[in-house]
Amino acid sequence: MPFKLLIVIPCYNEQDSLPALLAELKSLALPPAFSMDIAVVNDCSKDATVEVAKKHTDIVLDLPVNLGIGGAMQTGYLYAFQHGYDLAVQMDGDGQHPPYELHKLLQHWEATKASVVIGSRFIVKQGFQSSALRRTGIGYLHWLNKFFTGIHVYDSTSGFRLFDRKAIAIAAGNYPDEYPEPESIIIFAKAGLAVEEIPVAMRERQGGQSSIKQFAQLYYIVKVTIAMFFSFIRK
Amino acid sequence: MERIQIITIIANLFFLGYIGKLIIKGKLREEYAIVWLVITLFMAIFSFWRQGLEIVSRKFGVYDPPNLVFTGFIFLILIYLLHLSVANSKLQKSITSLTQEMALLKQQKEKEAQTDNA
Structure with a gap:
């Protein structure tokens, strides 16, 4: 029995970048130990994301109300949980996470069986590195994560991550809806799951825009700090 | 009775009537209505009992x-x-x-x- 792997792609107005990403994913030669399905979660896009997605994949989860990235991701994890997938990988719809890096996550998981494997931009500095301001914020989050959990995660905002069955179960039940990535690390660490990080190369987004816009960056840091603190003290 | 007292009492009655109407029409859930009813009650007490505010303030030590x-x-x-x-x-x-x-x-x-x- 191969391991069942679900790629979850949360999308908001990604009709332009989605076809290339899905085509690239489908042409991927995975190790024989894995079988892959692709789920596109459409977070109430205003463009033709659903129609585009339906042409390329069978699993399209179409949210009737915009929930934000966390709510969309959780829908994917709920699907993975209900349909008995062994692994789920989040991959952004804008093409930032190159499919050819997927095998690195899978290899690392096969070798270590860590529950959460995060693909990081920063361990080895290659590929797209994002702006200086944003890197400062990410450095702060690294410090905060280390402070709360003792785990070193350099790229805690990275959405390119692999979950095993245990992590999927937790995320299906409780996943933050706004800016979920740093906070969820604390949730997993508190549940006693092994969280590991490996270097991957990322690309600059191929289309669409970041879910974190200029003015929202300060809000992002404040909100994530508060959310991480409360996730930490919550029983 | 002073004129302001009569005005407040009438305003209060209208307010009370409006809250009642909202509840009857199902536009306001009872749990939220409680707060509004209590506030109305307080306003009613002090509009009838004119010296009340001064007496209560003195009790609290508010000048x-x-x-x-x-x-x-x-x-x-x-x-x-x-x-x-x-x-x-x-x-x-x-x-x-x-x-x-x-x-x-x-x-x-x-x-x-x-x-x-x-």
Whole structure:
């Protein structure tokens, strides 16, 4: 029995970048130990994301109300949980996470069986590195994560991550809806799951825009700090 | 009875009537109505009992009676706002679950339709 792997792609107005990403994913030669399905979660896009997605994949989860990235991701994890997938990988719809890096996550998981494997931009500095301001914020989050959990995660905002069955179960039940990535690390660490990080190369987004816009960056840091603190003290 | 007392009492009655109407029409849930009814009750007490505010202020050690009114109401409003935020958070959570469930069901239905056709 191969391991069942679900790629979850949360999308908001990604009709332009989605076809290339899905085509690239489908042409991927995975190790024989894995079988892959692709789920596109459409977070109430205003463009033709659903129609585009339906042409390329069978699993399209179409949210009737915009929930934000966390709510969309959780829908994917709920699907993975209900349909008995062994692994789920989040991959952004804008093409930032190159499919050819997927095998690195899978290899690392096969070798270590860590529950959460995060693909990081920063361990080895290659590929797209994002702006200086944003890197400062990410450095702060690294410090905060280390402070709360003792785990070193350099790229805690990275959405390119692999979950095993245990992590999927937790995320299906409780996943933050706004800016979920740093906070969820604390949730997993508190549940006693092994969280590991490996270097991957990322690309600059191929289309669409970041879910974190200029003015929202300060809000992002404040909100994530508060959310991480409360996730930490919550029983 | 002073003119201001009569005005407040009449305003109070209208307010009370309006709250009652909202509840009867199902536009206001009873749990939220409680706060509004209690506020109306307080206003009614002090519009009938004119010296009341001064007496109560002296009991609390407040020199200027209107200050007691402001402090009291600001406190009440803050508590109520907090209550509304809690109610709002709960609503948001419910909407998230509903939306996700709907997306999953929609997908399942489509898949079933596909297998039926095949």
